[in-house]
Amino acid sequence: MTPSTGGGGAARTARHYIGGRFTDSHDGATFTVTNPSNRQPAGIAARGRDKDVAAAVAAATTAFEAGDWARAPASQRRSALFRVADAIEKRAADLAAIQALEMGEPIGEAAEAMVARSAWNFRFFAEEQELAANQSYNLDDRLITYTLTHPAGVFGLITPWNGPVMLSTWKIAPCIAYGNSAVHKPSELAPLSIAMLAEILDGAGVPPGVYNAVHGFGPEAGAALVEHPGIAGVSFTGSPRAAQDISRRTAGTSKRVSLELGGKSATIIFDDAPLDEAVREAAAAIFSNTGQSCVAGSRILVQQSIYHEFLARFEACAERWRVGDPFDPDTVIGPVVSEAQYERVKAYIELAGTEGTILFGGVAPRDDGLFIDPTAIIDIDPGARVCQEEIFGPVAVILPFADAADALAIANDSSYGLAGYIWTGSQSTAHSVALQLEAGMIWINSGFARDLRQPFGGVKGSGEGREGANHSRAFFSETRFVSFPVGRFDEAGL
Numbered sequence: 170m171t172p173s174t175g176g177g178g179a180a181r182t183a184r185h186y187i188g189g190r191f192t193d194s195h196d197g198a199t200f201t202v203t204n205p206s207n208r209q210p211a212g213i214a215a216r217g218r219d220k221d222v223a224a225a226v227a228a229a230t231t232a233f234e235a236g237d238w239a240r241a242p243a244s245q246r247r248s249a250l251f252r253v254a255d256a257i258e259k260r261a262a263d264l265a266a267i268q269a270l271e272m273g274e275p276i277g278e279a280a281e282a283m284v285a286r287s288a289w290n291f292r293f294f295a296e297e298q299e300l301a302a303n304q305s306y307n308l309d310d311r312l313i314t315y316t317l318t319h320p321a322g323v324f325g326l327i328t329p330w331n332g333p334v335m336l337s338t339w340k341i342a343p344c345i346a347y348g349n350s351a352v353h354k355p356s357e358l359a360p361l362s363i364a365m366l367a368e369i370l371d372g373a374g375v376p377p378g379v380y381n382a383v384h385g386f387g388p389e390a391g392a393a394l395v396e397h398p399g400i401a402g403v404s405f406t407g408s409p410r411a412a413q414d415i416s417r418r419t420a421g422t423s424k425r426v427s428l429e430l431g432g433k434s435a436t437i438i439f440d441d442a443p444l445d446e447a448v449r450e451a452a453a454a455i456f457s458n459t460g461q462s463c464v465a466g467s468r469i470l471v472q473q474s475i476y477h478e479f480l481a482r483f484e485a486c487a488e489r490w491r492v493g494d495p496f497d498p499d500t501v502i503g504p505v506v507s508e509a510q511y512e513r514v515k516a517y518i519e520l521a522g523t524e525g526t527i528l529f530g531g532v533a534p535r536d537d538g539l540f541i542d543p544t545a546i547i548d549i550d551p552g553a554r555v556c557q558e559e560i561f562g563p564v565a566v567i568l569p570f571a572d573a574a575d576a577l578a579i580a581n582d583s584s585y586g587l588a589g590y591i592w593t594g595s596q597s598t599a600h601s602v603a604l605q606l607e608a609g610m611i612w613i614n615s616g617f618a619r620d621l622r623q624p625f626g627g628v629k630g631s632g633e634g635r636e637g638a639n640h641s642r643a644f645f646s647e648t649r650f651v652s653f654p655v656g657r658f659d660e661a662g663l
């Protein structure tokens with residue numbers, strides 16, 4: 170197989186987008202973006218450092234203070250954000266191709282879902298900011314109080330590579346919808362798609378300086394953004410390691426911080442579950458996006474009585490997860506994103522081979538791209554490293570359990586708590602397990618599905634804060650209250 174390059178010979182570049190202009194770094198520094206399907210250069214990106222971040226924060230602050238966006242009527246912001254959503258849909262094929270090129274996500278169904286969700290992020294928050302109510306209370310007919318919400322200022326948005334457009338729009342849309350300005354530091358592994366997204370925002374008439382993007386590396390551009398005194402807060406999605414650094418750098422400041430980290434989520438399958446669907450969705454939960462998803466169901470817990478039947482069916486199902494060129498519409502699993510990620514996943518699979526048994530899959534050496542076959546590990550202790558650490562590759566561990574209490578003990582034996590998937594024919598089992606499962610988001614008899622009004626985020630080591638509807642609104646807004654007495658002030662007696 171010779172992976173294609175996505176067509177078109179022109180060199181792709183990601184320049185910073187600052188104050189409505191596409192610019193190089195102040196010192197002209199760049200870095201190469203690599204195509205994981207063939208390890209060849211895919212493009213060049215500007216390498217931002219503190220001066221570029223400072224220019225972006227200054228542009229964002231100027232735009233915020235000018236108020237053309239921050240104080241614009243909500244209906245005006247809605248119109249602009251709807252134009253962004255329309256433009257995302259219009260450029261769906263380009264966005265899918267550039268993501269396939271730089272991070273290997275297949276252009277088929279997964280890309281369609283990414284585009285649909287990215288557009289939805291903008292439409293959803295465009296409407297949310299217009300329709301959201303303030304709160305008003307009447308205290309015993311003596312005091313009327315009401316809240317007012319305002320944009321909070323300039324935010325740093327730091328995003329990962331595993332769903333560059335979808336995960337970035339999930340932060341950009343609420344940040345600017347509620348009237349703030351944004352300085353976005355996208356992942357150094359996927360800057361090209363974000364440069365395209367910046368073009369879309371630019372073309373849709375979002376005023377200059379409201380959205381800014383500075384490309385570069387985490388410890389350089391990312392750290393400079395986090396430390397900049399001009400930002401009101403940081404919304405971050407990524408690794409616990411980077412999150413710790415962000416927490417250290419923001420400690421002792423009044424910056425608000427939202428951290429969405431990883432998971433080691435459990436798919437729990439009881440013997441009364443609809444097994445065909447459970448097998449299909451358990452595979453989708455771990456193999457989608459090559460396992461590079463924070464909500465991946467990377468631990469599959471199966472009730473002992475159906476364990477062997479499940480293994481046979483799961484292996485048969487995994488064969489349909491075709492690994493290959495992300496530009497081939499029949500491909501469902503592309504390469505992992507980077508050489509470092511490839512080596513990391515490979516090391517975990519090798520470790521699993523010594524700690525347990527590889528049921529199927531593994532890493533077949535090849536000299537083209539960073540491809541790893543869907544892999545399943547069995548006969549392994551739930552406390553083993555591959556059962557505890559986030560691998561971020563198409564690697565499932567499958568563990569048997571006796572009953573609900575046993576399933577919960579295994580599932581909750583994790584430092585993470587992002588998602589959970591429960592499969593059972595019993596409503597009471599489903600509810601009681603959901604109640605006790607330490608996870609921020611739980612799906613019963615279903616794969617991953619979103620309602621953007623519900624909170625997205627995890628418990629324990631999976632993060633801090635929630636995103637979605639009123640949660641994003643609270644994070645990206647200042648809320649104040651005003652009160653006045655009903656009747657005479659001295660009669661209010663408060």
Ligand code: ADP
Pocket residue numbers: 327328329330354355356357385386387388390391392395406407408409410411412414415
């Ligand atoms: P991964 O290892 O999966 O790439 P990271 O947490 O390293 O996840 O990266 C997620 C995002 O966080 C990227 O945009 C990256 O550049 C950024 N980042 C990494 N380290 C830091 C840091 N110390 N400060 C700020 N941003 C960082």
